[in-house]
Structures are given as structure tokens and as C-alpha cells.
Amino acid sequence: MLSTLASITFLISSVTINNNERVYLIPSGENIVFKMNTKGVVVTGTYDVKHDKGIYNPERNSDIKRGDIIISANNKQILNINDLSHEINNNNQINIEYKRKNKIKKTNIYIYNVDNISRSGLYVKDKVIGVGTMTYIDPKNMMYGALGHEVIDNDTKELVELSNGTISYNDVLSIKKGENHHPGEKISQTNLENIDGNILINSNKGMFGKINKANKSKGYPIAYQNEIKEGKAKILTCIKGNDVKEYDIEITSLKKQNIDQTKGITFKITDNELLNISGGVYSGMSGSPIIQNDMIIGAVTHVLVDNIEYGYGLYIENMYRKQIEF
Numbered sequence: 001m002l003s004t005l006a007s008i009t010f011l012i013s014s015v016t017i018n019n020n021e022r023v024y025l026i027p028s029g030e031n032i033v034f035k036m037n038t039k040g041v042v043v044t045g046t047y048d049v050k051h052d053k054g055i056y057n058p059e060r061n062s063d064i065k066r067g068d069i070i071i072s073a074n075n076k077q078i079l080n081i082n083d084l085s086h087e088i089n090n091n092n093q094i095n096i097e098y099k100r101k102n103k104i105k106k107t108n109i110y111i112y113n114v115d116n117i118s119r120s121g122l123y124v125k126d127k128v129i130g131v132g133t134m135t136y137i138d139p140k141n142m143m144y145g146a147l148g149h150e151v152i153d154n155d156t157k158e159l160v161e162l163s164n165g166t167i168s169y170n171d172v173l174s175i176k177k178g179e180n181h182h183p184g185e186k187i188s189q190t191n192l193e194n195i196d197g198n199i200l201i202n203s204n205k206g207m208f209g210k211i212n213k214a215n216k217s218k219g220y221p222i223a224y225q226n227e228i229k230e231g232k233a234k235i236l237t238c239i240k241g242n243d244v245k246e247y248d249i250e251i252t253s254l255k256k257q258n259i260d261q262t263k264g265i266t267f268k269i270t271d272n273e274l275l276n277i278s279g280g281v282y283s284g285m286s287g288s289p290i291i292q293n294d295m296i297i298g299a300v301t302h303v304l305v306d307n308i309e310y311g312y313g314l315y316i317e318n319m320y321r322k323q324i325e326f
Helices: 056-062 081-089 272-278 316-324
Strands: 025-026 031-046 049-051 054-058 069-073 093-100 103-110 110-112 116-121 122-138 141-148 162-169 172-174 187-188 201-203 206-210 230-236 244-254 264-270 289-292 295-303 309-317
Touching: 025 244, 031 081, 031 187, 049 103, 054 309, 056 103, 056 309, 069 081, 081 122, 122 295, 162 201, 162 206, 162 244, 172 206, 201 316, 206 316, 230 264, 230 295, 244 289
Parallel strands: none
Antiparallel strands: 025 122, 031 069, 031 122, 031 162, 049 054, 069 093, 093 103, 110 116, 122 141, 141 206, 172 187, 201 206, 230 244, 230 289, 244 264, 264 309, 289 295, 295 309
16 A cells, blocks of 8 residues: 555574564554655666667667566666666767566667757656555664565566665645545655665565654563454554554454465544545555554554555564564
8 A cells, every 4th residue: 555755655594483582673654755766777768869871769679568577788787866867978879688578688778969968868756755654663673664575566567676865754735635546645755865764674574674763662572463353443644744543443354364465454434534534545554553452462564445544454463573684
């Protein structure tokens, strides 16, 4: 349920948690904006370059497609757009190495000078920016968990291969109300100047890194799967400014899991205030912590598109396991 700024829109790990030593985490619910710098430069599209001998397009003439990741040019590692631009501006032809669907390929890109500008026919990017919700902070080491699911690149349709990244707390401006088949979305400020933490991991259980400070201090024990019950619970999330509030939900079903999936908890939003504002689960709510009996039990991950009052959650036990793998 990740919303981009343009919209502003397995087996269980062998790592064990000692049940006799209860883990305490600080639940958050705060809105975050994140920037992930990719490993290599992602091709977002191509265009025709008209030159004195005809028309060149790297997709037709060099087998470069949207979603390809350029990792080297003329045997030099490409880490960002500046690296690629240097090669484009100083050569008439570059030999590139690129990745497509985890396979390494090679080809030549041709550069043409048009109106004194070097043209390659490539549209590229080196970062992914989005919004979501902070789930928890681990007070022992100031590691955080957020989102509860992976960040997918819209161009590659795969998990973003992370070089490094940053997160910033930002105010929520409003919530665009949704309806069935059309979930709503969080509209957020997008200031990335004040960095509040880094991003170390992008995984199918969420985004993890180090946070500079915790805005709250009260820790909640994590619940194990056998301690979670159907019935009343709450989510913590922010729908205006930076004010995190509790909202009522009903846990309608629980899936006992031996595999580390993301839809173990099914819930329904029952809080009238939240329903009146959002219509149900919305894009950008991912990561909102779920609380039951003064324990943190999970994180919101998905919306049921056919009935947006319902959503899914990841067990916090599984999310925390992913954090402590690193």
C-alpha cells in the first residue's frame, strides 16, 4: 500500500527469540517519507534521437528496455546518474553492462550530439521516493521497522535493490477518502532535508534501519502468535499533521503460520472517525502498528480492495525476526 510522492500516493528464519526474555518495542504510527538510492541506474524509458543519419532509439537498436538496471559503462561502475552522464558526455559510444530479471547482459549505446547536447535516448533514475508509516523502534539499539512489506520499483516491478537511503518524519496534509475497489491515499509533505534516520534493509517484511531519536518512550512487549486473539484491537496511525492516535479495529481472523507470510492477521476498521475520513484502509497506512491487550501484535500491510474496511497485517514476531537477522 505504498503511495509515491507523485500521488501523495520462505521459511521462518533460524534466528530464535527467547520467549523467557520478552522483547519490548516502542510502537510508532508516525508518518515517514523515504528515499532509497538504487544499486545502479534504472531505465525508466527510451526516446527517439533524430540525427543526421536517421533515428536512434536504444530499445529498438540496442535492446535496452524499461526496468533494466545499468551497472557499468566502459568497465566503470555506475552508482548514480552522474556516473552515467559523465560517460555519455565524453563518448560517442559506450559499452554498458546491465541487469534484466537477475541476468547480466551487455550492449553498446550510441551517443549523438544534437544542438550541442549529448543524447543517448535513455530516461533513467537512481532513487525511489515514497511515504509510509513507522511501525516500531527497538530501544536497545535504535533500529526501526517500517511499512511491513517490501518497496517495489514501479519500473522494474521488483524489490528495490538498495544502495543506501534516508527517512524523514513529515506531516500528513490530508487523507484522500477511498471507496471499494479504489482505496484512499495519504497526502504528505515531502521535505527530505531533515534526515531522521537511514535505511539499511528493504525486505518482504518491511524497511529497517537506524533512527536518530524516538519521539515516544513507552515500550510494549511483542506478542507471539499464540497470544493473539480474534476480537477488539487498535491501530496507531497519523491522519493529520504529526498527531498519532489510536483507532478501533476488530481482528476477524488469524492464520497460524509456519511460513513467514505477510497476511497472518485479517482485521476490520470499526472506528467511525477513521472510516469517515479515509473510508477504510488506505495507501500510506502500511506499517501502522497493531496493539491488543497492551502488546504490539503486528503491522498493517495490505488492503482488501473489494471491501476497504478490511485489511491484512503481518505478525510483529515475524517482522522483528527479519530485523535481528542483520
